[in-house]
Amino acid sequence: xxxxxxxxxxxxxxxxxxxxxxxxxxxxxxxxxxxxxxxxxxxxxxxxxxxxxxxxxxxxxxxxxxxxxxxxxxxxxxxxxxxxxxxxxxxxxxxxxxxxxxxxxxxxxxxxxxxxxxxxxxxxxxxxxxxxxxxxxxxxxxxxxxxxxxxxxxxxxxxxxxxxxxxxxxxxxxxxxxxxxxxxxxxxxxxxxxxxxxxxxxxxxxxxxxxxx
Amino acid sequence: xxxxxxxxxxxxxxxxxxxxxxxxxxxxxxxxxxxxxxxxxxxxxxxxxxxxxxxxxxxxxxxx
Numbered sequence: 001x002x003x004x005x006x007x008x009x010x011x012x013x014x015x016x017x018x019x020x021x022x023x024x025x026x027x028x029x030x031x032x033x034x035x036x037x038x039x040x041x042x043x044x045x046x047x048x049x050x051x052x053x054x055x056x057x058x059x060x061x062x063x064x065x066x067x068x069x070x071x072x073x074x075x076x077x078x079x080x081x082x083x084x085x086x087x088x089x090x091x092x093x094x095x096x097x098x099x100x101x102x103x104x105x106x107x108x109x110x111x112x113x114x115x116x117x118x119x120x121x122x123x124x125x126x127x128x129x130x131x132x133x134x135x136x137x138x139x140x141x142x143x144x145x146x147x148x149x150x151x152x153x154x155x156x157x158x159x160x161x162x163x164x165x166x167x168x169x170x171x172x173x174x175x176x177x178x179x180x181x182x183x184x185x186x187x188x189x190x191x192x193x194x195x196x197x198x199x200x201x202x203x204x205x206x207x208x209x210x211x212x213x
Numbered sequence: 214x215x216x217x218x219x220x221x222x223x224x225x226x227x228x229x230x231x232x233x234x235x236x237x238x239x240x241x242x243x244x245x246x247x248x249x250x251x252x253x254x255x256x257x258x259x260x261x262x263x264x265x266x267x268x269x270x271x272x273x274x275x276x277x
Contacts, residue, residue, distance in 0.1 A: 040277040125277055129242045132273040136244045140251035150244075155276040168269050169249040181274025188276050 008097045015052040023209045024052055030208045031055035033119035035107055035135055037062075037083040039188060040151055041125030042073035043197035044204070045087060049095040051205055056091060056098055057119050060084055061106040071190040107135060113142045121204045124150035125197070129181065140172060149203045153177035154196035156185030163192070165199045175199035216267040225264040230257040232268065244271045 006014075016024045032048055034041045037060035045058055060083040064074045078086040084102035091100045103115065112135065116122055122139060126132045129152075136150050153176035154163060162177040176196050182188060215224040217232070224232055229252050233240050245252040246269040252260050262268060 036277060038277050127275060127277040129273040129275045132275075132277075133242050133244060136271070136273070137251070137254050140244060140246075141253050144251065150271070150273075151277060152271065152273045153276070155274070168244075168271060169246050169251075172246070174271050178272060179274065180276075182276040183274065185276070193277070 005096050011095075011097060012052075019052065026209045027052045027205070028054045030121070031057060031119050032121045032123060032204050032208075033057040033059065033116050034123045034125055035059050035116075036125035036127065036131075037072075037087050038068065038125065038127055039071035039190070039193035040154075040197045040200065041123070042083070042087055043194050044123050044125055044201045045091060046073055046094065047198060047201035048204060049091045049098050049100075051201075052095070053098060053208075055101065057101045057103065057116075058084055058087055058091070059103040059105065059107060059115070060087075061104060071188055071193045109134065109138050112138045116143060116146065119146070121147040121149065121207055123200050123204060124148065125200070127182075129183075136172075145171065147171050147173075147204075147207045149173045149175065149200045149207075151176045151196050151200055153180045154193050155180045155182045155188050157187070157189055157192065158185075160192065160195050163195050163199060165203050173203050175203065214264065215262050218268070218270055224262050224268075225266070227262050228258055229260045229262065229268075232262065233257065233270070236270070238270060238272055242273045244273075245269070246271075 034045045064078045064086050074086050082104050084104045088100045088102045124135050139148050165175045214221050
């Protein structure tokens with residue numbers, strides 16, 4: 001493995017050249033939280049790291065399992081590791097100067113307000129419908145000034161064009177087809193989950209770089 | 214009349230809880246915005262929808 005990691009300045013200039021000066025300045029000053037590091041969260045975090053975000057707060061309590069490899073951004077040599085550790089390692093390889101803050105914990109009604117208070121944008125990336133609703137309601141009720149991006153409906157093999165981003169309120173966005181859950185569709189396919197993750201990541205980028213959208 | 218997820222329906226006078234029940238939504242899997250403001254989960258029964266209100270119900274399904 002090449003251990004000659006480019007200097008911080010060199011990497012920043014390369015991002016600036018691709019993204020533009022203003023875009024990169026805003027991205028590098030921002031912090032996003034990714035809640036849940038499965039098929040959505042691992043892809044969201046990687047997209048944001050590649051986009052030059054300054055700080056990534058990545059949260060999950062689970063370990064990498066063989067059943068995750070169909071859609072989640074982990075490797076066979078990471079099986080059994082905590083997802084926070086495994087993903088932080090990958091993110092650091094991609095973006096060595098991004099401040100990655102891993103938090104190996106289960107988010108609850110009680111700890112959400114304190115744990116997420118320093119993040120500009122919060123991405124919901126859980127698996128279970130009840131947990132998604134819990135996180136979204138908790139943030140909207142207790143941290144109403146945060147930008148919140150959530151996901152609902154990316155299971156199965158339905159058309160990619162059904163997946164969309166909808167703005168519900170000034171600070172609240174929902175990504176997905178809002179219909180196809182794992183409960184009925186029965187499968188989660190990498191490409192379709194990645195589309196939904198990309199919607200969430202791009203919405204975060206748009207909020208950060210364009211302000212109110 | 215009331216706008217619910219973009220559709221105009223006759224729901225004024227109903228509580229949020231009653232509207233969710235009418236629409237067969239499980240209240241543990243939704244988030245409800247009334248005129249762009251979150252309706253706290255513990256107020257679904259007491260919050261009454263008025264004529265001209267706009268309600269957005271986000272329904273969560275599993276997968277991630």
